[in-house]
Amino acid sequence: MPEQLEPGxxxxxxxxxxGRIGDLRQAAAMPEPDLRATLDAALVxxxxxxxxxxxxxxGQSSAEGRTAAAEAERRVLRTVFQDAPVPLxxxxxxxxxxxxxRQAATLLGTxxxxxxxKSFTVFCDLPTRAALRSQLAAxxxxxxxxxxxxxxxxRNKPVEAVVxxxxxxxxxxxxxxxxxxxxPASGGMPVxxxxxxxxxxxxxxxxxxxxxxxxxxxxxxxxxxxxxxEQVAVRRCARLLASELAxxxxxxxxxxxxxxxxxxxxxxxxxxxxxGGERAEELTHLLExxxxxxxxxxxxxxxxxxxxxxxxxxxxxxxxxxxxGSPVCxxxxxxxxxxxxxxxxxxxxxxxxxxxxxxHGPFDLMDLGVVQRLGRYLGLVIRAARLYRRxxxxxxxxxxxxxxxxxxxxxGLEVDAxxxxxxxxxxxxxxxxxxxxxxxxxxxxxxxVCGKGEEAAAVTATARHGVRLLSRWKTEPAEVMSMxxxxxxxxxxxxTAILAGMETLxxxxxxxxxxxxxxxxxxxxxxxxxxxxxxxxxxxxxFEDFEPAIESIDLAEGDTVFLHSDGVLDACTMTRERFxxxxxxxxxxxxxxxxxxxxxxxxxxxxxxxxxxxxxDDVSILALRVLPQTLN
Numbered sequence: 001m002p003e004q005l006e007p008g009x010x011x012x013x014x015x016x017x018x019g020r021i022g023d024l025r026q027a028a029a030m031p032e033p034d035l036r037a038t039l040d041a042a043l044v045x046x047x048x049x050x051x052x053x054x055x056x057x058x059g060q061s062s063a064e065g066r067t068a069a070a071e072a073e074r075r076v077l078r079t080v081f082q083d084a085p086v087p088l089x090x091x092x093x094x095x096x097x098x099x100x101x102r103q104a105a106t107l108l109g110t111x112x113x114x115x116x117x118k119s120f121t122v123f124c125d126l127p128t129r130a131a132l133r134s135q136l137a138a139x140x141x142x143x144x145x146x147x148x149x150x151x152x153x154x155r156n157k158p159v160e161a162v163v164x165x166x167x168x169x170x171x172x173x174x175x176x177x178x179x180x181x182x183x184p185a186s187g188g189m190p191v192x193x194x195x196x197x198x199x200x201x202x203x204x205x206x207x208x209x210x211x212x213x214x215x216x217x218x219x220x221x222x223x224x225x226x227x228x229x230e231q232v233a234v235r236r237c238a239r240l241l242a243s244e245l246a247x248x249x250x251x252x253x254x255x256x257x258x259x260x261x262x263x264x265x266x267x268x269x270x271x272x273x274x275x276g277g278e279r280a281e282e283l284t285h286l287l288e289x290x291x292x293x294x295x296x297x298x299x300x301x302x303x304x305x306x307x308x309x310x311x312x313x314x315x316x317x318x319x320x321x322x323x324x325g326s327p328v329c330x331x332x333x334x335x336x337x338x339x340x341x342x343x344x345x346x347x348x349x350x351x352x353x354x355x356x357x358x359x360h361g362p363f364d365l366m367d368l369g370v371v372q373r374l375g376r377y378l379g380l381v382i383r384a385a386r387l388y389r390r391x392x393x394x395x396x397x398x399x400x401x402x403x404x405x406x407x408x409x410x411x412g413l414e415v416d417a418x419x420x421x422x423x424x425x426x427x428x429x430x431x432x433x434x435x436x437x438x439x440x441x442x443x444x445x446x447x448x449v450c451g452k453g454e455e456a457a458a459v460t461a462t463a464r465h466g467v468r469l470l471s472r473w474k475t476e477p478a479e480v481m482s483m484x485x486x487x488x489x490x491x492x493x494x495x496t497a498i499l500a501g502m503e504t505l506x507x508x509x510x511x512x513x514x515x516x517x518x519x520x521x522x523x524x525x526x527x528x529x530x531x532x533x534x535x536x537x538x539x540x541x542x543f544e545d546f547e548p549a550i551e552s553i554d555l556a557e558g559d560t561v562f563l564h565s566d567g568v569l570d571a572c573t574m575t576r577e578r579f580x581x582x583x584x585x586x587x588x589x590x591x592x593x594x595x596x597x598x599x600x601x602x603x604x605x606x607x608x609x610x611x612x613x614x615x616x617d618d619v620s621i622l623a624l625r626v627l628p629q630t631l632n
Contacts, residue, residue: 006479009592016137016303017137019254020130020133020134020137023129023130023133023202024041024130024131024134024325024383026130026316026327026330027101027127027128027130027131028131029081029326030126030127030330030331030333031279031331031333031613032127033129034127034131036089037127037128037131037149039213041130041131041132041133041134041135044605051123055366059194059271060280061396062601063216065320074182082624084180085103086103086182086183086384086509087100087101087103087104087106087107087181087182087184087235088100088101088104088122088145088179088180088182089104089115089159089179089180089182090178091120091136091177091178091180092156092175092177092178092530093140093177093178094111094119094439095119095121095133095136095178096117096118096119096120097115097116097117097118097119097199098116099112099116100112100115104182106180107152107154107161107184108123108152108153108155108157109154109155109161109361110155110605113490114385114444118312118314118487119314120132120180121133121296122135122312122313122314122335122373123153123312123334124150124151124152124153125151125153125158125182125335125357125358126316126330126333126335126357127151128148128149128150129295129583131148132148132150132163135148135165135338136165136178137556139166139167139178140167140175143167145164145165145167145178145544146164146165146402147162147163147165148160148162148163148165149161149163150162150163150614152182153312153335153336153358153359153361153362154361155360155364156360156361157360157361158358159180159184159185160184160185160244161183161185162182162183162185162560163180163181163182163183163186163587164180164181164183165179165180166178166179168179178492182536183591191471193547194387200366201408204617208351212322218530220364221333222258225238229385230253230381230382230386230389230455231296231383233378233381233385234253234270234271234378234440237352237374237377237378238271238273238352240276241273241352241354241371242275244271245367245370246354246355246356247274247275247332247333247334247355247356247357247359247372248272248273248274248275248332248334248353248354248355249271249272249273249352249353249354250269250271250272250287250290250298250352250353250354250355251269251270251271251272251320251342251350251351251352251353251611252266252267252268252269252270252292252298252302252350252353253270253342253349253350254266254267254268254302254348254349254350256386260587263452264289266293267291267298267302267350267351268291268294269288269289269290269291269300269401270350271286272284272287272288274332276489278552280291283330283332284329285329286322286323287332290320290322290323290328292320292351296309296318296319296320297310297318297319297339297353298319298351298353298403298535300338300346301340301341301351302341302350302351305343305348307338307339307340307368307371307372307471308338308339308340308438309337309338309363309365309367309368310336310337310338310363311336311364312335312336312360312362313329313334313336313337315329316329316330316334317329318326318337319334319337319353319355329355332355333357333386334355334356334357334364334535335357335358335554336355336356336357336358336361337355337363338353338363338368338371339351339352339353339354339355340352340368340371340374340375341372341375341379342376342378342379342382343375343376343379344376344380344382344383345376345379345380347381348382349382350382351375352371352374352375353377354371354455355376356368380475382592385471386484392573398478399487402432402435402457402460402461402464403419403432403434403614404434404435407435408436408437408483410435410442410624412504412509412626412627413442413624413625413626413627414579414596414624414627415435415444415594415622415623415624415625416596416597416600416608416622416623416624417433417435417620417621417622417623418600418601418603418604418619418620418621418622419431419433419619419620420604420607420608420615420618420619420620421615421618422567422615422617422618423613423614423616424618429452429456429564429617429618430448430449430450430452430456430457430459430460430493430495430618431446431448431449431460431565431567431618431619431620432445432446432447432448432449432460432463432620433445433446433447433563433620433622434464434468435465435622436451436468436471437472438472438475438501438502438622439471439472439475440475440501441501441502441503442501442502442552443467443468443471443499443500443501443502443505444502444563444623444624445464445467445468445478445494445497445498445499445500446497446498446518446563446564447463447464447467447495447497447498447516447518447540447565447618448495448496448497448565448566448620449463449493449494449566449616450493450494451493451494455492455493456493458491459488459491459541460492460495462484462487462488462491463484463488463495463497463540465489466483466484466500467480467481467484467497469498470483470484471501475501476501477500477501477512477513477514477550478514478548478550480499480514481499481514481516481540481546481548482546482548483543484540485516485540485541485543485546486544486546488540488541489541489544491541493541494517494539494540494541494542495516495539495540495541496515496516496517496518496519496537496539496540497515497516497518498513498514498515498518498519498520498521498563498567499513499514500512500513500514500521500561500563501514502624504606508554508555508556508626509555509626510542510552510553510554510555510556511549511552511553511554511561512550512551512552512556513533513549513550513551513552513553514537514549514550515533515534515535515537515548515549515550515551516538516540516546516548516549517533517537517538517539517540518535518537518539518565518566519534519564519565519566519568519569520532520533520534520535520536521533521535521562521563522561522562522564522585522588523553523555523560523561523562523563524559524560524561524562524589524592525556525558525559526557526558526559527554528592530585530588530592531587532581532585533553534549534551535549536549537541537549556626557626557627557628558624558625558628559626560592560596560599560623560624560626560627561623561625562588562599562621562623563622563623564619564620564621564622565617565618565619565620565621566605567615567617567618567619568584568619568621569584569614569619570616570617571607571610571611571617571619572611572616573610573611573612574612579610579611580605583606584603587603587606588603590602591603596622596623596624596625599623600621600623603621604619604621607619
């Protein structure tokens with residue numbers, strides 16, 4: 001006769017039943033579910049519900065009989081529990097582990113003290129947990145022994161086993177307990193002989209070496225950039241961890257809020273990398289849109305700045321829930337989780353979260369230490385990248401102030417210019433160009449200040465605005481350049497420049513070129529003929545006795561004049577081969593029939609392709625073309 005349930009106990013049984021049914025639903029929805037085990041567990045739950053209904057109104061079983069049976073079973077447990085040749089787990093009614101014997105601890109690859117107090121099911125893989133909870137509840141409720149297929153998450157790799165569950169009564173305990181006896185599928189537990197111990201020592205050494213290799217590789221990946229880039233660093237770090245340590249890697253980074261705002265930075269999802277496959281790709285997209293919510297593990301680690309290790313995950317919602325309400329850990333089969341802060345020594349910049357399914361054992365303290373160190377490396381790179389970005393923004397603003405916002409429209413001429421910033425460093429470049437009205441027509445100037453930085457920027461401003469201002473009163477470009485030379489003698493930097501003064505004649509256009517140590521202009525005639533001007537002269541700011549090179553050229557309709565800085569000629573490949581004057585001539589010849597803007601873009605593309613996008617110096621180019629209606 002089944003025992004009668006008190007009202008309070010009955011309500012507890014119903015509540016437990018509801019929870020286990022929810023677990024079974026989640027287990028059925030998991031990737032590659034064990035539907036047979038889930039179905040068996042569902043039938044068990046039906047039997048439990050039926051048994052609970054039958055007990056309503058029945059009489060209690062004999063207390064004396066129960067006490068005698070409990071005492072007998074307790075004596076048996078005392079005798080065989082610790083020295084039993086099979087792994088044994090003593091479980092409370094709620095499936096918490098009260099005690100394990102030595103064989104059970106060996107099976108899991110851990111210590112008895114670590115197992116005690118945790119839920120028995122956390123040491124099993126996710127697909128079998130819900131079914132196992134139902135089987136445990138059935139044993140507690142009915143007293144009948146049951147068998148369950150279990151996949152234990154052992155330290156090195158999962159262990160397939162058959163678990164026999166039996167209910168026991170122990171004096172002094174208000175509720176029955178369960179003894180779980182595990183029989184590994186291999187047929188028995190390995191004997192820890194000397195060769196096995198030596199093999200374990202070799203594995204431990206190999207593990208340490210592997211973790212050191214991960215750190216060394218991380219250092220190379222994070223520092224192998226001429227320019228620190230936050231996005232590149234985060235993704236490299238995540239890919240390394242996903243390939244070496246984890247099934248899933250999630251990186252959350254706090255936004256870079258301006259200092260003094262008093263607003264706490266928001267932690268946002270940055271990178272999610274999974275194991276691959278169609279289902280994993282779908283989950284990746286869902287997780288990328290799932291920022292850490294308050295109370296989740298990443299948010300707690302970010303706030304507390306303390307790394308956390310969960311070798312065996314009991315709470316599947318610790319990483320939050322997907323939009324459909326299912327826990328993240330369940331969706332990605334996470335049975336082991338660790339999370340560390342990304343710190344730069346002063347503040348927390350984000351978190352790195354790793355999850356594993358137990359195929360290679362749970363994460364341990366060594367894994368936690370390695371990822372914590374990597375988090376510090378990444379934090380320093382992010383701090384440097386943000387500092388670099390802020391300096392680059394300031395440099396870009398200053399550089400923009402040294403160039404015209406837009407070129408003026410000149411009747412009868414097509415004029416355009418391009419400026420390319422060097423890819424190395426964040427200092428302000430010394431290149432400048434300008435187009436401006438003069439007393440006799442229009443002026444075109446392009447120059448390059450020696451060096452970079454704020455001091456070079458000051459000299460650039462002096463040279464550019466000096467040429468522009470003096471050209472309003474001085475009709476001869478050579479006279480303008482001479483006066484600018486005097487203004488620059490007190491500076492510690494010299495300037496190369498080429499100034500073209502244009503005047504419209506009755507029969508055409510004439511340019512007077514004044515060159516001060518700058519690369520010569522290139523003339524592209526309408527018929528495709530290309531000529532290079534003489535160039536020469538002395539740079540500005542070196543000597544009081546200034547002598548520029550002066551040359552006049554007449555232009556017909558369709559003729560183009562091309563000015564450039566030495567950054568074009570000096571662009572190099574990885575083998576230090578220069579772009580040079582001949583390649584520039586060939587590029588201009590190939591694009592001579594294109595509009596001026598397209599011609600300049602063709603030069604830019606050829607230059608960037610040649611040096612693989614790595615410019616060692618700033619580049620300025622300016623071109624003007626005579627339109628047909630000018631001479632009509």
